[in-house]
Amino acid sequence: MVEFLFTQANLPFSISLFLVLLLGISEVLSLMLGYSLVGALDNCAPVDADIETSFTGFTGVSGWLCINRLPLLIWFVLVLISFSFVGYVSNYLALIMTQQMFPQAISLPIALVFTAISCRYVGAAIARVLPKNESNAVSIDTLLGSVGTVTLGCAIKGNPSEALVRDKHQQRHYILVEPEMSGVEFNTGTQVILLKREGTVWSAARFDS
Structure with a gap:
């Protein structure tokens, strides 16, 4: 053996x-x-x-x-x-x-x-x-207004990419984001703020700290 x-x-x-x-x-x-x-x-x-x-x-x-x-x-x-x-x-x-x-x-x-x-x-x-641990469970909709970072690809209107967002418990969420307006691109590393969700995709705007 x-x-x-x-x-x-x-x-x-x-x-x-x-x-x-x-x-x-x-x-x-x-x-x-x-x-x-x-x-x-x-x-x-x-x-x-x-x-x-x-x-x-x-x-x-x-x-x-x-x-x-x-x-x-x-x-x-x-x-x-x-x-x-x-x-x-x-x-x-x-x-x-x-x-x-x-x-x-x-x-x-x-x-x-x-x-x-x-x-x-x-x-x-x-x-x-x-x-x-239900105390840390959050609804995906509570991410509204959160700031995230694009982690994969280049997001354009109609072609979302992945972004990493942390909720109020500092738990990580990977979501799909796309620019709110056409003609805008979010490259990898771009910080964005979540504006609204339609299905599994969040519309976002570039976040300037």
């Missing part, structure tokens, strides 16, 4: 499992010191749980993978465990049926695909049972 776990074909999956163990030990030690890695990483997470999953780009992918529904550390552990489990199982089945394990060029893509599926469905199941 030990030889199977640490063979060259299973090396990426063994490293992934070792990282899970390392994160678990780190979390226990941090809790003993009165500090939680789960909370710390969640505060640094680039997406917020209230964002609508119908957004395109990064927010659409993050919504499908449930990044925005789980604390970042828990999501990362789910990825590592799923990756290791699928890799080990696929190589074990290959060993039984063909007397040899998959090369990494085959096992890694298989593991990545099923890891994504695990994040989608197992992550959603975990999110449903995790306690939620």
Whole structure:
């Protein structure tokens, strides 16, 4: 069994499992010191749980993978465990049926695909049972008047781009913004103020501090 776990074909999956163990030990030690890695990483997470999953780009992918529904550390552990489990199982089945394990060029893509599926469905199941902090929950409409920063692409009227906005609790929201008027462009890094929302897109104006 030990030889199977640490063979060259299973090396990426063994490293992934070792990282899970390392994160678990780190979390226990941090809790003993009165500090939680789960909370710390969640505060640094680039997406917020209230964002609508119908957004395109990064927010659409993050919504499908449930990044925005789980604390970042828990999501990362789910990825590592799923990756290791699928890799080990696929190589074990290959060993039984063909007397040899998959090369990494085959096992890694298989593991990545099923890891994504695990994040989608197992992550959603975990999110449903995790306690939620309702005191910090905000409606997306409360972002009206907030100042955000365009993080991706160039926004023009009719072609929105992503922007990062913080609510009153300093939680991060990735939203879609477009200029209120035609002929205006918001390049990456432009600060904008949110004026109104239509569906998933916010109309905004350039913010001059």
